[in-house]
Amino acid sequence: MSTEKTPYAADLAPSEPSGSRGASPAAYGTASGDTFPRLLAGLAAQRPNDTALQEKRYGIWQPLTWAQYNKRVRDFAHGLAALGVERGQIVAVLGDNRPEWLIAELAAQSLGASVVGVYPTSIGEELHHILTHSRARVVIAEDQEQVDKLIRLRSEAADLPMETVVYYDPHGLEAYTDEFLTDFTAVEAQGREWGDEHPGWLDEQIASGRPEDVAVICTTSGTTSRPKLAELSHANLLAMAEHLTTIDPIGARDRYVSFLPFAWIGEQMLAVACGLSRGLTLSFPEDSATQKTDLREIGPNVMFSPPRIWESMLSEVQVRIDEAGWLKRKVFGWGYAIGDRVAEQRIHGKAKAIDPLYWLADQVALRPVRDQLGLARIDHAYTGGAPLGPDVFRFFHAIGVNLKQIYGQTEICGIAVVHRDDDIAFASVGTPIPGTEIRITDEGEILLRSASVFRGYHRNPEATAEAVDADGWLHTGDAGFLDEQGHLVVIDRAKDVLTTSDGTRFSSAFIENKLKFSPYVEEAVTFPTDHGMTAMITIDPMTTGSWAEHERLSYTTYTDLAGKQEVRDLIAEEVLRANEDLPESIRIKRFVLLHKQFDPDDDEITRTRKVRRNVIAERYADIINGLAGGSDDVTIRSLVTYQDGSQVERNLVLKIVDMSTFRAPEGRGRRPVWSGRR
Structure with missing residues (x-):
């Protein structure tokens, strides 16, 4: 191991949160040294009639109180015991977010078992790997779609x-x-009978649970191989929740909308760990189609989403404003300029106590946009899981959203570093949360150490030993540095940091984020070649389609739209804009618009939308070679599946755009951040 630099350590003695809403955690027992089932029991005893969970069904919010929540967990725990689930075993849960997901999780933990979450979009080999590696005998599945997957897998895998x-x-x-x-309610009914026959048994199991027990197993992103199963204890997760809430207090009256998969560490981090330790209310949208409307109805106080959600929100704003009349556009542009100025002051602790002009701009221009996005009541908003472009970051602060970048990994319960309210730098991810130490090796790798570092990879001691050294340091595999203010700047995965011929070190992810700031770019993957940096780009069908309609450009399919010369010119202008902010040696010289979107079912991106570069490099080798070879186009074979199930292979010619010969139309102005128009 390399010689390491002096660590930058946060305050190791976390202070008590102040100014939180409602009762403090001390009112019903502190989370420190506890388990999730015991926290639930405490909440049910102290606040039996308060709403713990609510799910929208048939357009009506259906509440579940803390007492009812605890009762259903106990019934299902007894039911799992009747099915033979024992301490130390693993129960798998496969499905979208519903109260039953958390009931199953808390029930398994009540027995001393744990859960492994499976993304509802998982299929085939990925699903088989998780179920066999975890040795899950009992699987909780959401609906017919998930059950059909399991029936098919059962018939194929002995x-x-x-x-x-x-x-x-x-x-x-x-x-x-x-x-x-068997039906979920049938297991609950069986559990009630089993519980009557074994009085006091479950209380003994809950009382004997230890904070060091495995609470949940989360899969890693698996960008280069099959996902590993990271074991996280109650103590790991609750330490993270306690340290985070010393910075950003969360209270019993706060609301959180749960729509990201519970299989993802981010949702376990806030919805489960912070939710149970601070007693906030969780709301579950009816389905993905009503998610935005439901978010507006609830008006959450706390929100955590990966960059793709924030980018999607910005794209929605851009489309709406582009479709608005000239007066609304002018008013919003005026309000945004004022909001951007005040945000710059606020994030550096220099905002004026009262700014009448900002108040007016907020009322007429900014607050209506926040309300449309469901962010009118947001106190704490976080993004993580991948880098968020500085321009997107700045946009949300300009409209009055207190968005913060976090940094962490599944192996440290999702968060180790975060911005503070009055100390935000758009190019960094902030400073360590209390209880967390950070160290940068001579090779530039980021190391982390805290009480939230995971127990290890399930049935994989070799990988565990590589991830955590004898001194408890988690080797993240990410490259970064600490700036003069002590902020952590993450460059990229250490293995993906490259050097140009002139010695410039760069990150492909940094360039790709510059490209993805465009409302018309959904995904971008860059490759260095002898001709300079090249890129494969997929377009955003919503914003690009809206632009095409505005330009009266007809199209039929995604492939047809991406193949239009007008769309290539549109994206070329966006690449030109991104290049302005990049050093000459890493500017995009050539690009191609891909004929399809990247798909997690094709292993091209992970379930959390991280690019699998090795898969892309192998699958699209002909396109990459065409970009590197200087040709004007590349011909590929594409399999087209029609609605009736029939398939046909056909040749597609993808045009390559050379930026050295591209010229933007004269007099074309630079478009504002909030619009897709020049």
Whole structure:
């Protein structure tokens, strides 16, 4: 190991949060040294009639109080015991966010077992790997779609340990007669009977649970290989929650909308760990189609989303403003300029106590946009999981959203570094949370150490030893440095940091984020070649489609739209803008618009939308070679599947755009951040 520099350590003695809403955690027991089931029992005793969870069904919010939540967890825990689930075993949960997901999680933990979350979009080999590696005998599945996956997998894989599948949405499953299938409510009913026959047994199990027990197993992103299963204890997660809330207090009256998969560490971090330790209310949207409307109805106080959600929100604003009349555009542009100025002062602790002009701009221009996005009540908003472009970051601060970048990994419960309210730098990810130490090796790798560092990878001691050294330092594999203010600046994965011929070190992710700031670019993957930097770009179908309609440009499919010369020129102007802010040696010289979007089902991106570069490099080798070779186009074979299931292969010619010969139309102004128009 390399000689390491002096660590930058945060205050190791976390202070008590101040100014939180409602009762403090001390009112119903501190999270320190506790477990999730014991915290739930404490909340049910202290606040039995307050709403713990609410789910929207058929357009109506259905509340579940803390007492009801605790009762259902106990019934399901007894039901799992009746199914043979024992301490130390793992229960898998596969499905979208619903109260039953958390009921299953807390029930398993009540027995001393743990849960492994599976992304609802997982299929085939990925699903098989998680279920076999975790040896999950009981799988909780959401609906017919998920049950059908498991039935098919069971018929194909002889080594699958799965014995029972419990589904919590029975629609479409009424005629299924497989003996290993059972309804969630039936397990609860069985649990009530089992509990009556074993009085006091579950209380003994909950009381004997230890903070060091595995609470949840989260899969790593798996950008280069099959995902590993990271074991996180109650103590790991609750230490993270306690340290985060010393910076940003969260209280019992706060609300959180849970729409990101519980299989992701980010949702376990805030919805579960912070939710139970601080007693906030969780709301579950009816489905993905109503998610934005439901977000507006709830008006959450706390929100955590990966960059793609914030980028999507910005794209929505850009489309709406571009479709508005000239007066609304002028008013918003005026308000945004004032908001941007005040945000610059605020994030450096220099904002005026009262600014009447800002108040007016907020009322007529900025607050209506926040309200449309469901962010009118936001106190704490976070982004993480991947870098967020500085321009997107700045936009949300300009409209009055207190957005902060966080940095962490699954292996440290999702968060180790975060911005403070009055100390935000758009190019950094902030400073360590209390209880966290950070160290940069001579090779530039980021090391982290705290009580939230995971127990290890499930059944993989070799990988665990590589990740955490004998002194407890987590080797992140990321390259970065601490700036003069002590902020952490993350460059990229250490193995992905490259050097140009003139010695410039650069990150492909940094260039790609510059490109993705464009409302018309959904994804970009860059490659260094002898001709300079090149890129494969996928367009955003919503914003690009809206632009095409405004330009009266007809198209049929995504492939047709991406193949239009007008769209290539549109994206070329966006690449030109991104190049302005990049050193000459790493500017994009050539690019191609891909004929399809990247798809996690094709292993091109992970479930959290991180690019699998090795898969892209292999699958699109012909395109990459065409970009590197200086040709004007590249011909590929594409498999087209029609709605009737029939398939046909056809040749597609993808045009390559050479930026050295591209010229933007004269007099074309630079478009503002909030608009897709010049």
